[in-house]
Amino acid sequence: xxxxxxxxxxxxxxxxxxxxxxxxxxxxxxxxxxxxxxxxxxxxxxxxxxxxxxxxxxxxxxxxxxxxxxxxxxxxxxxxxxxxxxxxxxxxxxxxxxxxxxxxxxxxxxxxxxxxxxxxxxxxxxxxxxxxxxxxxxxxxxxxxxxxxxxxxxxxxx
Amino acid sequence: xxxxxxxxxxxxxxxxxxxxxxxxxxxxxxxxxxxxxxxxxxxxxxxxxxxxxxxxxxxxxxxxxxxxxxxxxxxxxxxxxxxxxxxxxxxxxxxxxxxxxxxxxxxxxxxxxxxxxxxxxxxxxxxxxxxxxxxxxxxxxxxxxxxxxxxxxxxxxxxxxxxxxxxxxxxxxxxxxxxxxxxxxxxxxxxxxxxxxxxxxxxxxxxxxxxxxxxxxxxxxxxxxxxxxxxxxxxxxxxxxxxxxxxxxxxxxxxxxxxxxxxxxxxxxxxxxxxxxxxxxxxxxxxxxxxxxxxxxxxxxxxxxxxxxxxxxxxxxxxxxxxxxxxxxxxxxxxxxxxxxxxxxxxxxxxxxxxxxxxxxxxxxxxxxxxxxxxxxxxxxxxxxxxxxxxxxxxxxxxxxxxxxxxxxxxxxxxxxxxxxxxxxxxxxxxxxxxxxxxxxxxxxxxxxxxxxxxxxxxxxxxxxxxxxxxxxxxxxxxxxxxxxxxxxxxxxxxxxxxxxxxxxxxxxxxxxxxxxxxxxxxxxxxxxxxxxxxxxxxxxxxxxxxxxxxxxxxxxxxxxxxxxxxxxxxxxxxxxxxxxxxxxxxxxxxxxxxxxxxxxxxxxxxxxxxxxxxxxxxxxxxxxxxxxxxxxxxxxxxxxxxxxxxxxxxxxxxxxxxxxxxxxxxxxxxxxxxxxxxxxxxxxxxxxxxxxxxxxxxxxxxxxxxxxxxxxxxxxxxxxxxxxxxxxxxxxxxxxxxxxxxxxxxxxxxxx
Numbered sequence: 001x002x003x004x005x006x007x008x009x010x011x012x013x014x015x016x017x018x019x020x021x022x023x024x025x026x027x028x029x030x031x032x033x034x035x036x037x038x039x040x041x042x043x044x045x046x047x048x049x050x051x052x053x054x055x056x057x058x059x060x061x062x063x064x065x066x067x068x069x070x071x072x073x074x075x076x077x078x079x080x081x082x083x084x085x086x087x088x089x090x091x092x093x094x095x096x097x098x099x100x101x102x103x104x105x106x107x108x109x110x111x112x113x114x115x116x117x118x119x120x121x122x123x124x125x126x127x128x129x130x131x132x133x134x135x136x137x138x139x140x141x142x143x144x145x146x147x148x149x150x151x152x153x154x155x156x157x158x
Numbered sequence: 159x160x161x162x163x164x165x166x167x168x169x170x171x172x173x174x175x176x177x178x179x180x181x182x183x184x185x186x187x188x189x190x191x192x193x194x195x196x197x198x199x200x201x202x203x204x205x206x207x208x209x210x211x212x213x214x215x216x217x218x219x220x221x222x223x224x225x226x227x228x229x230x231x232x233x234x235x236x237x238x239x240x241x242x243x244x245x246x247x248x249x250x251x252x253x254x255x256x257x258x259x260x261x262x263x264x265x266x267x268x269x270x271x272x273x274x275x276x277x278x279x280x281x282x283x284x285x286x287x288x289x290x291x292x293x294x295x296x297x298x299x300x301x302x303x304x305x306x307x308x309x310x311x312x313x314x315x316x317x318x319x320x321x322x323x324x325x326x327x328x329x330x331x332x333x334x335x336x337x338x339x340x341x342x343x344x345x346x347x348x349x350x351x352x353x354x355x356x357x358x359x360x361x362x363x364x365x366x367x368x369x370x371x372x373x374x375x376x377x378x379x380x381x382x383x384x385x386x387x388x389x390x391x392x393x394x395x396x397x398x399x400x401x402x403x404x405x406x407x408x409x410x411x412x413x414x415x416x417x418x419x420x421x422x423x424x425x426x427x428x429x430x431x432x433x434x435x436x437x438x439x440x441x442x443x444x445x446x447x448x449x450x451x452x453x454x455x456x457x458x459x460x461x462x463x464x465x466x467x468x469x470x471x472x473x474x475x476x477x478x479x480x481x482x483x484x485x486x487x488x489x490x491x492x493x494x495x496x497x498x499x500x501x502x503x504x505x506x507x508x509x510x511x512x513x514x515x516x517x518x519x520x521x522x523x524x525x526x527x528x529x530x531x532x533x534x535x536x537x538x539x540x541x542x543x544x545x546x547x548x549x550x551x552x553x554x555x556x557x558x559x560x561x562x563x564x565x566x567x568x569x570x571x572x573x574x575x576x577x578x579x580x581x582x583x584x585x586x587x588x589x590x591x592x593x594x595x596x597x598x599x600x601x602x603x604x605x606x607x608x609x610x611x612x613x614x615x616x617x618x619x620x621x622x623x624x625x626x627x628x629x630x631x632x633x634x635x636x637x638x639x640x641x642x643x644x645x646x647x648x649x650x651x652x653x654x655x656x657x658x659x660x661x662x663x664x665x666x667x668x669x670x671x672x673x674x675x676x677x678x679x680x681x682x683x684x685x686x687x688x689x690x691x692x693x694x695x696x697x698x699x700x701x702x703x704x705x706x707x708x709x710x711x712x713x714x715x716x717x718x719x720x721x722x723x724x725x726x727x728x729x730x731x732x733x734x735x736x737x738x739x740x741x742x743x744x745x746x747x748x749x750x751x752x753x754x755x756x757x758x759x760x761x762x763x764x765x766x767x768x769x770x771x772x773x774x775x776x777x778x779x780x781x782x783x784x785x786x787x788x789x790x791x792x793x794x795x796x797x798x799x800x801x802x803x804x805x806x807x808x809x810x811x812x813x814x815x816x817x818x819x820x821x822x823x824x825x826x827x828x829x830x831x832x833x834x835x836x837x838x839x840x841x842x843x844x845x846x847x848x849x850x851x852x853x854x855x856x857x858x859x860x861x862x863x864x865x866x867x868x869x870x871x872x873x874x875x876x877x878x879x880x881x882x883x884x885x886x887x888x889x890x891x892x893x894x895x896x897x898x899x900x901x902x903x904x905x906x907x908x909x910x911x
Contacts, residue, residue: 016410017440027385027439032377033370035562036440037513038594042847073370085368092360092813094202095821096231096811098200098513098562134847136513137231138564139817140420140822142859 002062005060006031007075017063021055022046024062025072026118032103044133047102054106056132073101076108079092084108084158087150088143095137102129103133107147121147162687172219192640207330210338211263212242212282219313219327221248226258226267228534229363230561230568231821233814233875234274234877236361238282240810241275244354245286245346247310248326255362260536260556266471268436268535270569271733272778272875274738275810279873287344295334295339297324326544347805349808350718357868358813365369368668373389374562375532375867376518378585383519384413386580387591387809389450390432393840395421395457401433405449411442415450416583418576425675426637427542429576430600436580440591457839462673464507464606464837471608471629472502474668479627480643482665483728488614491623491662495614496896499698503611503690504902505885507835508604509844510679511852514562515592515712516573518617520581527554532561534569542571543578550567554578565825566678570602598850599842602677605630605670605836609690614662619702621713628653631672642877644670644683652687652777652882654728657747659715673837680825681881684777692773692886696893706772706890707755717745733875740779740874747781750774750803753866754783755810758801767791768798769894773883778875781866784823784883795909797827797859797888806876809868819863819880826884827859828852831911832904857911 001012004021006029015030020039024046025031034057037045041056048057049071062133074083075142080089084104112131114121121129126144135143183412206677208214214222223242239255242248279840290310297315298305301334307318336415340377349355368373391397403415414436421431433447466540492498518531519716520543527545527549533539544551561568573590580588592600608629614623634641644667646654693715699706719741722730724758732740751774754760760770774783787799800823809815832851836843844850892909893899900908 015441016441019439022443027441030379031370032379033372035374035514036376036591037515038847039444040594040846040848043513059673073401075645076369076418080365080369080371082770085365089360090356092364092817093362094364094367095229095233095817096229096513096561096563097363097372100367101370106370126642130855134513134852134854136511136565136825138821138853139427139822139855140855140856141820141861142817154498 002066004062004065004070005068006070007072008038011052016061018061020058021048021060021062021065021070022057025057030051031072035098035101037102043099044106045099047100047105047133049105052109054109073105076104083153084150087146087153091127091142091149093139093142093146095139098132099135103130103143104136106130106133106144111147111151111154114151118155120151170817186663194801197803207334209334210285212285213246213289215326215330215333217327217330217338219252221253221313221326222256222257223245223253224256224258225457226264227269228536228558228561228719230269230534230564232274232818233361233811234269235363236359237275237810237814238278239362240354240359241279241282242286244352245283246290247312249313250354250359252313257558257666260540262537265532268569270534270566272877272879275873276735276875279406283346284341284344287346288339290342291339292333292336293326295327295336296329300324300332310702313455317443320676339384355810356812357659359523361814364570372512372560374635375530375559376514376562376591377791378519378530378559378589380519380521383587383589384436384438384584385440385443385589385591386436386576387440387447388418388434388576388595389420389434389447389452390430390596391454391456392599393456393460394425395459396454397431398433399453399455401453402451405433405451406446409437409442409446409449411437411439412446414584415439416580419579424637424639425462427538427570427572427575427577428546429572434576436582436584436588443591444593459840462837462840464673467670467673468606470609470669471670475608475610475627475629479666479668482667483749484661484664485725485726486660488623488625488664492614495623496617497701498612498617499615499701501694501697501901503693505607505610506833506903507606507837508679508829508833509598509601509835509850509851510565510567511597512561512563512565512567515594517570517589517591518574518577519589520574522581522585525553527581529554529556529574529578530555530578531571531574532559532568533571533572533574534561535565539571539574543575547578547582562793565680567601570677586607590842594847598845602675604679604685604718605676607686609686611694613688613694613698615698615702617703621658621660621698624660625664626653626668628687629668630669630683631670631676633676633678635672636677642671643667647731648683649728650731651683651690652775653683653744654726655722655730655776657720657742657744657776658698660713660790665728669828673840674842681777681878684775685829685885688773688775688777688882689886689903691772692775692883692890694891696771697899700893707751710751710774711748714744714748718750719743735779739872740778746805747774747776750781750783750805750866754785754801754803755862757803758785760785767895769891771887771890771892771894773886773890775879775882777879777882780804780874780876780879782879782883784887786884786887786891788888788911790892790897793909795856795892795905795911799860800884801862801864802880803864803866804880805866806879807871807874809865810873812865812868815865815876816863816875820861822878823861823884824853824858826881827857827888829881830885830888830903830905832906833855834904868875
């Protein structure tokens with residue numbers, strides 16, 4: 001048995017060390033907000049945080065996530081009212097919505113870092129930070145705007 | 159204001175209408191009504207107080223509205239109820255959208271062809287207006303006044319004389335017992351009264367999607383469910399010779415190994431040959447699958463190579479062209495022309511690659527088989543499962559989940575048939591999970607194509623003569639092994655439906671055998687046809703030293719509605735629409751192009767290595783013009799800006815139309831820059847996003863979308879028509895920037911992208 005701390009809750013799971021965190025989260029802990037997209041760390045749909053850092057859970061063995069704090073999209077807020085979620089909603093970002101958990105989890109540290117520095121990220125910074133997350137529907141222009149809006153909201157709220 | 163405040167029970171007692179009532183349908187014919195009434199059981203609506211197949215109102219005022227099509231990002235799960243709620247005079251805050259199950263009573267549920275709004279706009283308004291009228295009848299009956307003395311406003315019926323109000327929730331049961339109004343008696347709102355149609359209503363799953371709480375095909379979970387990963391034969395029509403289940407079964411979590419049925423001669427939507435590993439979790443199934451040691455009999459197609467196939471297509475066009483349509487005499491036209499221009503264009507095989515690969519869950523229990531899957535058409539899912547299992551279609555209950563993208567891939571329910579087959583074998587719920595490699599390598603591909611065009615131009619710069627040829631394997635080959643040439647329904651996608659007014663026209667096609675399963679992909683054959691057509695007009699413009707837009711406008715000639723049957727003898731299918739309803743209007747074609755020129759600085763003087771390019775196209779009965787600005791520096795291409803003008807008739811939800819156009823620009827960019835599937839030894843070479851790249855954020859340009867005439871004309875297609883003009887506008891822009899003409903896609907074979 002392995003103990004994983006997901007969204008501040010300990011879970012005992014029966015999984016081999018090499019099982020990717022993605023499948024442990026989805027199949028064994030029923031956090032289905034984290035999505036499968038490629039299985040090779042190429043698309044970012046499976047992005048979660050380990051100790052605050054965005055990682056690709058489809059290529060991260062559960063063994064590496066022991067003794068860590070794992071946060072999934074479900075851990076961002078209970079009511080969908082985190083500034084990043086509100087920015088996503090106000091910009092009507094999603095089309096099919098499938099990749100958006102990963103987009104939000106990947107964007108979150110950029111927004112937090114930028115807000116700490118009291119700056120809104122530039123287009124280039126956002127491009128560089130988000131290049132690993134694919135959206136086949138093509139919501140990129142709105143994601144970009146939502147990231148800026150969320151940063152502004154976080155700065156104002158802080 | 160005198161407002162009646164009764165509890166629901168008091169109201170019903172007072173009205174003397176306690177007891178169970180009939181379920182009333184609403185349709186154009188009485189026969190259809192009774193059928194709808196029966197089928198309403200399966201509609202997904204709450205069982206009580208249905209007003210018709212699409213509408214049920216709960217006692218608390220919640221208005222349930224069915225969306226009978228599926229949601230894959232195009233927004234119709236919001237647009238459909240917007241239309242119903244508009245005529246129903248429902249309070250949008252009280253609307254709860256119910257995903258319609260597969261049910262013939264809904265009519266066509268095949269969510270492709272950009273049809274959800276354009277085919278159902280009137281029907282949906284009728285559903286809303288009919289339900290509203292039943293509520294009005296109920297209130298009139300209660301107040302004992304004629305129906306003319308009441309009106310509906312935002313979930314209330316109001317008495318014009320007394321200003322008394324009755325809430326929809328209170329009226330619901332009495333309304334459900336009213337006679338279904340005759341269609342002819344329905345009154346519809348005037349467009350200036352619209353509160354929802356034409357408004358940027360946010361999508362109904364918006365919040366859940368930002369919380370990870372929206373449910374897709376991959377998310378279905380059932381007690382005792384097994385998860386299947388299937389190794390399929392890498393070559394179409396190959397067979398399993400042998401495999402070793404032992405090692406797979408030794409993986410902890412793996413429960414069963416089951417051989418799939420042989421690939422049928424006519425592949426249709428039936429499963430491919432292979433071996434399934436079923437486990438209690440996805441990872442175990444995927445690990446077990448790697449240990450199967452399958453020996454394949456790869457069959458005849460193992461010698462197919464796509465590069466060689468293109469050579470064959472080229473030779474067939476040159477040596478064995480097949481007549482499609484004509485006008486005038488191209489031979490004489492070319493003889494009398496002052497200038498001749500000729501070019502060949504090539505577009506490769508492509509695959510859809512939605513972010514959610516195909517996923518399906520099936521479960522046989524209690525005499526039915528339930529299916530939860532990210533399918534575009536719940537009815538073909540039922541029908542093909544029935545055909546495969548030799549069971550009646552009505553024992554399959556199909557609930558479409560949200561689709562994590564689709565782009566045409568999920569209109570082919572082969573994956574749900576795999577789940578049905580395995581669920582039947584195991585008598586357990588089974589979820590089939592496709593990996594990205596499965597998705598890229600076992601698709602229904604957009605066919606690779608070649609286009610030849612030759613034009614004759616007179617001394618005044620008029621294009622007089624036009625000879626165009628096209629060749630690609632047909633989608634029909636997936637359903638009929640004797641089909642080896644492009645069919646009229648494919649040639650109707652931007653080939654035979656030529657907008658331009660030339661004196662002499664000859665259209666030809668040629669044979670191309672399918673190396674793999676061929677299927678629809680977003681905008682389908684418009685991709686190759688619009689690419690060749692728009693690039694070629696740009697080539698002509700440069701040859702005769704005129705602006706491209708001027709050449710296009712001149713070639714369109716006088717405004718007219720084109721009848722391609724009369725003009726060329728071409729059987730144009732017009733996206734299943736009647737020409738009376740959706741004429742082929744060169745006026746609208748001209749207007750989107752002129753609006754684009756007006757809105758976009760395509761004539762600006764730019765530094766070296768920058769350029770604008772344009773393209774215009776009618777598809778899915780919508781008209782779209784696109785301008786792209788590129789820069790090419792040190793052989794690195796960057797698409798900096800795209801403007802898009804869309805005339806899609808009445809805009810139901812302008813924000814979703816803009817979103818679809820933004821998405822279409824980025825989808826078209828993937829095709830222009832990087833999309834390519836190669837087939838070697840009968841097998842697809844590419845396997846994941848490293849070798850089948852799609853547009854990423856740093857490649858995505860600024861996009862501006864202009865909606866032209868959004869309140870004129872009936873609604874037309876939105877999901878697909880943005881795609882075709884993108885690639886030619888980019889290639890034309892590159893020519894403007896560099897003088898280099900690229901006629902073969904994708905561009906990453908020439909430029910860094």
